[in-house]
Amino acid sequence: MIAVEDLPRGGTTGTFYSLAHPDWPPLPGDPRQVPVWSLGSGLYLLNDLTVNYAQAQIASSSAGGMTAMEAPSPPGFGDGGGFGSDFQFQAFTTNDLWLQITGTTNTGTALTAFLVIHTPWNVSSGVYDLFATTTLAPSAWQWVLRCAPGQTNLTVTNLSSPNEFFILGLTNDTDGDGLSDAFELLVSHTNPNLPSTDGTGMTDGWEWQYFGSISNNPSGDPDGDGLTTMQEWQMRTAGYNPAVFDSNTNGVGDAYEDYSGDGLANFMEAYFGGNMMTSNPTWKVDADGDGLPDLYEALAGSGALGLPGYSKNPVP
Numbered sequence: 001m002i003a004v005e006d007l008p009r010g011g012t013t014g015t016f017y018s019l020a021h022p023d024w025p026p027l028p029g030d031p032r033q034v035p036v037w038s039l040g041s042g043l044y045l046l047n048d049l050t051v052n053y054a055q056a057q058i059a060s061s062s063a064g065g066m067t068a069m070e071a072p073s074p075p076g077f078g079d080g081g082g083f084g085s086d087f088q089f090q091a092f093t094t095n096d097l098w099l100q101i102t103g104t105t106n107t108g109t110a111l112t113a114f115l116v117i118h119t120p121w122n123v124s125s126g127v128y129d130l131f132a133t134t135t136l137a138p139s140a141w142q143w144v145l146r147c148a149p150g151q152t153n154l155t156v157t158n159l160s161s162p163n164e165f166f167i168l169g170l171t172n173d174t175d176g177d178g179l180s181d182a183f184e185l186l187v188s189h190t191n192p193n194l195p196s197t198d199g200t201g202m203t204d205g206w207e208w209q210y211f212g213s214i215s216n217n218p219s220g221d222p223d224g225d226g227l228t229t230m231q232e233w234q235m236r237t238a239g240y241n242p243a244v245f246d247s248n249t250n251g252v253g254d255a256y257e258d259y260s261g262d263g264l265a266n267f268m269e270a271y272f273g274g275n276m277m278t279s280n281p282t283w284k285v286d287a288d289g290d291g292l293p294d295l296y297e298a299l300a301g302s303g304a305l306g307l308p309g310y311s312k313n314p315v316p
Contacts, residue, residue: 002035002036002037002038002044003035007036007044014042014043014044015042015043015044016036016044016045016046017039017043017044017045017046018046018048019045019046019047019048019049019163020046020048020049020051022101022165034046034047034048034050034051035047037136039136045136092118094120094121095120095121096118096120097117097118097119097120097123097126097128097168098118098168099115099116099117099118099130099166099167099168100115100116100117100118101113101114101115101166102114102115102116104162106162110157111157111158111159111160111161111162111164112155112156112157112158112159113155113156113159113164113166114153114154114155114156115130115153115154115155115156115166116152116153116154117147117151117152117153117154117168118152119152124150125149125150126149126150127146127147127148127149127171128146128147128168128169128170128171129143129144129145129146129147129168129169129170129171129180129182129183130143130144130145130146130147130154130156130166130167130168130169131143131144131166131167131168131169131182131183131186131187132144132156132159132164132165132166132167133164133165134160134161134163134164134165136165141167141186141187142187143183143186143187144156144166146171167186169181169182169183169186170182173192174192174193175191175192175193175194175195175204176195177190177194177195177196177203177204177205177206178203178204178205178206178208178209179192179204179205179208184204188204188208188213188214190204190208190214191204197214198214198215200216200218200230201218201230201233202214202216202218202229202230202233206233206236210241210242210243211242211243216229216242217229218230218233222242222243223241223242223243223244223245223254224245225244225245225246225253225254225255226253226254226255226256226266226267227240227242227254227255227266227267229242231266231276232247232254234277235259235276235277238259240254240259241254254266255267259276259277260274260275260276260277260278260279260280261279262274262279262280262281262283263281263284264280264283272293
């Protein structure tokens with residue numbers, strides 16, 4: 001939070017929004033000496049919850065200024081406490097995309113906001129994401145919903161606070177990682193131009209879907225199923241979940257599934273010289289025709305993996 005006197009030119013420049021009256025358009029320079037939050041790019045939010053605007057209007061009238069009945073709303077304070085002649089309402093054109101709060105319900109536990117999306121004149125089926133925060137801190141934005149094509153009236157229920165801020169975001173995904181550019185800038189704080197911000201090769205959207213972050217060790221095995229996070233990423237098209245031991249809930253752990261369909265469990269592929277991503281039918285070769293693959297005989301003979309021994313003669 002910043003004191004007004006610490007702002008450029010003592011707060012006489014910039015665009016100020018009212019926290020007490022979020023439905024008001026921007027106010028001109030602020031002489032009330034209340035702290036502000038900087039929103040960047042010369043935009044500020046006034047911490048004016050304790051400001052008595054009605055009293056300020058009365059004082060203005062007593063000093064020869066406009067009366068409350070004559071004054072436009074909201075009040076813009078100028079020299080001598082009157083309404084500044086430089087006050088301008090926020091004007092939107094038919095080319096603008098903007099969000100309007102049309103009503104709220106802030107009683108008891110029924111915290112609800114009613115919003116209207118105003119789209120540019122040439123957009124008829126726009127799709128937008130809605131984000132919300134209670135603190136305006138850059139890291140505190142949360143994704144709320146994605147509207148249906150052409151939907152303009154939104155009802156947001158179960159709000160966490162009576163003081164809630166909203167912002168619209170486009171749904172474009174420049175890097176194709178599964179997260180919109182707006183989500184990456186506001187929520188995940190990942191790079192909207194890099195599909196794998198941490199350079200692991202696992203896309204940001206996939207990591208966020210399962211872990212809610214991108215700080216994941218590709219060699220780790222958080223679900224203890226015997227497959228690394230990277231291996232489950234590589235088999236993602238088959239529905240492998242890096243946070244669940246048995247992704248398809250069939251009672252078989254992911255390591256014991258057969259992704260490649262060659263008859264060999266995932267975790268055994270490497271021991272038989274194959275790759276769990278690729279079908280490797282050569283592991284079944286049985287040159288001597290004894291019913292045991294040659295590679296199995298080699299592994300069993302070496303004592304590897306504790307495989308049971310074998311005998312061509314079933315009689316001891």
